[in-house]
Amino acid sequence: MAETTVVNMGPQHPATHGVLRLVLELDGETVVRCVPEIGYLHTGIEKNAEHHTWQQAVTDTDRMDYLSPLMNNLGFCLAAERLLDLEVPPRCRYIRVLMSELSRIASHLVWLGTYALDLGAQSVYFYAFQAREAILDMYETVSGARMNLSYIRVGGLQYDIPPQLPGMVERFLQEFPRWVHDFRALLDDNPIFVGRTRGIGLMNAEQCMNFGVTGPSLRAAGVAFDLRKSAPYSGYEQFEFDVPTRAEGDCYARYAVRLDEMEQSAAIVRQAIDGLPSGQWRSPDRKITLPPREELKTSMESLIHHFKLASQGFRVPAGEVYQAIESPRGELGFFVASDGGTHPYRMHVRAPSYYNTQALKHMLDGQLVADAVAAVGSLDMIMGEVDR
């Protein structure tokens, strides 16, 4: 038995996508033991949320998974709305689904581009980011921001969608199949890509469940578990889509699942934009949502509501609730407790990347150190969400 060497991969390694540190014990080029170290991006988001009002806490959630901020907004708002026992109008639910699925596509595109880059295929990155730009432009059109949108609010949305958005979505949906075709042409049978991903980073279904791994990584191990199907939220039961799975449980399977998922998301976007109901786009409950701007000039009551909501916020009945949604990375859960006040008593985030990253200590055993890069990338971790 040769002597082993301990190597630090990260926290400033470009292939660790942020600030993940892996302490690798190597025997030659084989990983004998891997200890992931996290916390370099800990920003106390859960503590901060306790010091913000319920509506302000939405802005805390954006900053965790910054590649799909809308999903974080949605999970928190659904949890708060369950405590409030508040039903949002159908148009609001549809817009939430529309924007969520667009952000799922955008997030998978970033993953695709950077993962291919990790494995040495540079051109995929530019195509993927070009497609993502189209979605960021839509973000900007609806909310004015390209990241950290806070577009989804407790009780509804920030604004209604502007009139030009359906046209932008339409153009995107027309071009998208061609883009996906290009990605597949670049990678599906690419001998280098296939050689570096097939049979690498294996996780079977039982190990995934044991470690709490969810999302595409779980579905790539043959488990057709998707919260949009098994515990539908925000009206997902009204949409038709498939849950793509693969049986192999390796990096290539995760790639294949994500590409299929993008196509399914595009199908949901199509249904959401075609079936978009008219009507109110946020709850008319004036104790929760702000009154329309025009009313402030004529209605004393509206002015009072506006002042109370903006200065103090609304009260949420005491209780605890766990609300989970399917984020691009897996089960994003919000365990939220209220003591009846205007601030969350506790906001805990069950971040999918956190559990997926933890599984690395099992995944990398016996792999080559060069394959560690392929395995780490295939999990699509966001350190902002892992460390919170």
Place this chain on the structure above:
Amino acid sequence: MAEEAKPAAPIQSSAPAPAVSAAAAPEAAPVPAPPALPDWAQAVRAASPEGIVAVLGLPGGDGAADVPTFEIQPEHWFAVVATVKMQGFTAFTDLTAVDHPERSPRCDVVLHLRDLREGRLVRCRTRVGESDALASIEPLFAGAGWPEREVFDLFGVRFNGNADLRRLMLPDDWQGHPLRRDYPLIGPRALDPDGPYAV
């Protein structure tokens, strides 16, 4: 049967109640069978009756909750979680804590488990004090390793049997446990060596 059902009905405070209930009894007679806990929840309760304080959020349970919930005595934590796992909840989902400084014991430890085949979710909860330790469930679920370290780091709850119980998010020399409700958000008190968080 109808005669026996009468005393079991909710006690009426006013005098004419017997006459009213006598009239209502023929219709009410088939109803009284109380809803029973689902089989799997009964099995969990039967396995350690002294370990479970309450079952919430289920028909036949002791109260309401958004998710089926077992309130567990801390010393039976590991055993009850193991029986819950045997009922099909094999997918580790989440473990965290909620601090209630005015209460003793102050800390709620909250665990969520899923059954992926049937899409069921269950919550296990227990209460531990500031200096108590809880049995680690890492031997049952490898996924519990980090969240237990995180709860130790941010709340100060210790887990006996966790293979690597170090701080997870904060530096090893950090003082105090920031997610406790009485830990200040900002200011010198957070780092004051003579303050309430001095080691």
